[in-house]
Amino acid sequence: MRVSIEQSNIRVEELTDFSLRDTLDCGQCFRFDEQPDGSFAGFAGDKFLRVWQPEETSLLFYDTTPKVFETVWRRYFDLDFDYPGVKAALSKLHPALCDACAFAPGIRILNQDPWEALCTFILSQNNNIKRIKGIVARLCEAFGEPLPGGGRAFPRPEALSNLCKEDLAPLRCGFRDAYLLDAAQKVSSGEVSLQTLTDAPLEEARARLQAIRGVGPKVAECALLYGLHRLSAFPMDVWMKRAMETLFPGVSVSDFGEYAGVAQQYIFHYSRLHPGLFPEKTEQKKRKAG
DNA sequence: GTCCAGGTTTTTA
DNA sequence: TAAAAACATGGA
Numbered sequence: 001m002r003v004s005i006e007q008s009n010i011r012v013e014e015l016t017d018f019s020l021r022d023t024l025d026c027g028q029c030f031r032f033d034e035q036p037d038g039s040f041a042g043f044a045g046d047k048f049l050r051v052w053q054p055e056e057t058s059l060l061f062y063d064t065t066p067k068v069f070e071t072v073w074r075r076y077f078d079l080d081f082d083y084p085g086v087k088a089a090l091s092k093l094h095p096a097l098c099d100a101c102a103f104a105p106g107i108r109i110l111n112q113d114p115w116e117a118l119c120t121f122i123l124s125q126n127n128n129i130k131r132i133k134g135i136v137a138r139l140c141e142a143f144g145e146p147l148p149g150g151g152r153a154f155p156r157p158e159a160l161s162n163l164c165k166e167d168l169a170p171l172r173c174g175f176r177d178a179y180l181l182d183a184a185q186k187v188s189s190g191e192v193s194l195q196t197l198t199d200a201p202l203e204e205a206r207a208r209l210q211a212i213r214g215v216g217p218k219v220a221e222c223a224l225l226y227g228l229h230r231l232s233a234f235p236m237d238v239w240m241k242r243a244m245e246t247l248f249p250g251v252s253v254s255d256f257g258e259y260a261g262v263a264q265q266y267i268f269h270y271s272r273l274h275p276g277l278f279p280e281k282t283e284q285k286k287r288k289a290g
Numbered sequence: 291g292t293c294c295a296g297g298t299t300t301t302t303a
Numbered sequence: 304t305a306a307a308a309a310c311a312t313g314g315a
Contacts, residue, residue, distance in 0.1 A: 027296060121296075128295035131313065174311025179298085216298050237296035268296075 001079060003069070010061040010069045017083040019106025020053040026107050026269040027129055028226050030120050030136045031154070044076055045113040046145065046153035078108045078229075086259050090266070093256065096247040097263055100270035107265055110226060114194040115187060116154045117227025118209070121219045122179045135173045142170055160184035179214025186212050198228050205230070225261040234260045235268075242278045243271040 002013045024032040024040050032042030039052035039062070050062040051073075061069055074080065087105065091098040119139075124132050143159045144152030161184040168177040186192040192212060197205040202224070209220040217236070224233035234253045236244075244251065247267070256263045271277065 124295090125297035126295060126310080127297085127312080128314080131295075135312095172312060175298090175309090176311080214298060218297060222296075235296070238294095239296065272296085 003066075005066060006060075008063050010064045010066065010073075012059040012061070012079070013057060015057045015059060015079075017087070017105055018053075018059070018077075018079075018108065019104065020051065020059065022104040022107045022269065023077065023110065026104070026265060027272070028110055028265065029112060030129070030133045031140070043140070043151060043154065044072075044110075045116060046147065047072055048147055048149055048151050049073065075111050078111060081108070083108065083262075086262055087266075090256070090259065090263050093263075094248060094251060097256075097267065100263075100266040103270045103273075104266065107269060109229065109231065109262055109265060111229050112226050113154065114197070114223065114227035115157055118183060118187075118194065118212075118215070118219075118223040119154075119180060121222035121226070122183055122212075122214050123173055123176050124222070125176065125214070125219060127176075135171050138171045139173075157184040157188035161188040176214060179212070182213040183215070194223075194227070197224070198230075202230060202232065221261075225264070231261045232258050234264045237268075239268055239271045240264060243267050246278050247271075 001015055004011050020040055021034065032040050035041050039050055041050040052060045054060060061073055064073065087101045091101050120132065120136055123135050140152045140154055143155035146152055160180065163181060165177045168180065187194060192208055197208060205224060206220050209215050209223055221233045221235040224230040225235060253260055
């Protein structure tokens with residue numbers, strides 16, 4: 001990987017195993033959108049970014065200083081992790097996992113802000129990705145700090161902890177409003193310290209997160225994987241349950257090893273884009289059509 | 291009108 | 304203890 005400055009932009013070249021589209025559109029983050037010109041624009045925490053992948057091996061970070069690239073985006077996109085190595089190891093474990101890795105080999109696990117990941121996945125429950133993005137956008141618009149170049153940061157827990165359900169009504173997030181408020185209160189008060197979960201034992205980290213109302217096993221795993229980069233965390237949603245039953249009969253999560261969470265992301269994306277693999281899913285469609 | 295969406299909590303048997 | 308039902312909202 002080679003990094004250079006180009007006017008007010010940062011150019012990265014000689015990149016492998018990276019797809020901007022697949023990484024930003026595989027259901028792990030909710031504040032980036034593809035632009036008409038093919039670039040992606042959005043926010044991570046309190047930073048705005050427009051970035052383009054003009055060819056397979058390069059990226060262009062618009063209006064980005066070397067310092068911001070090095071301290072924010074290099075880590076956010078996980079550019080220094082050995083994905084070829086991990087995918088090679090995962091691909092040997094099971095033929096279906098090999099297929100999933102090969103289907104979208106450029107997916108990376110983002111290093112998102114822990115609080116933002118926790119909130120967005122609280123909002124994700126029994127919800128669809130399009131609507132989650134809408135709710136998150138309204139949350140930021142209503143309560144996030146305005147940013148110099150326009151747009152708003154993801155609101156800190158302190159900005160939400162003193163609100164009530166009525167204040168959240170404009171979000172139209174339904175029953176999840178109380179969950180969001182409880183999370184804001186417990187995190188801002190220090191009752192749940194997200195920072196310490198980075199290196200707490202995984203079982204302890206799970207238990208601490210699940211002390212928040214509306215945070216069960218699945219949302220906790222999402223916070224751990226996407227917010228705290230605990231790469232063995234394995235969110236088990238409806239798609240992953242289908243995939244485990246249909247594609248991995250007899251396989252348990254622990255069989256995927258210390259990078260189970262990375263495997264999960266490839267399997268999730270592969271499954272979501274191949275709904276026909278799942279008999280149950282196709283039966284639903286048939287009933288609807290007939 | 292019915293079903294479903296990157297689930298969790300509450301209620302019921 | 305385990306299985307249903309309820310929980311808001313909006314698109315298909």
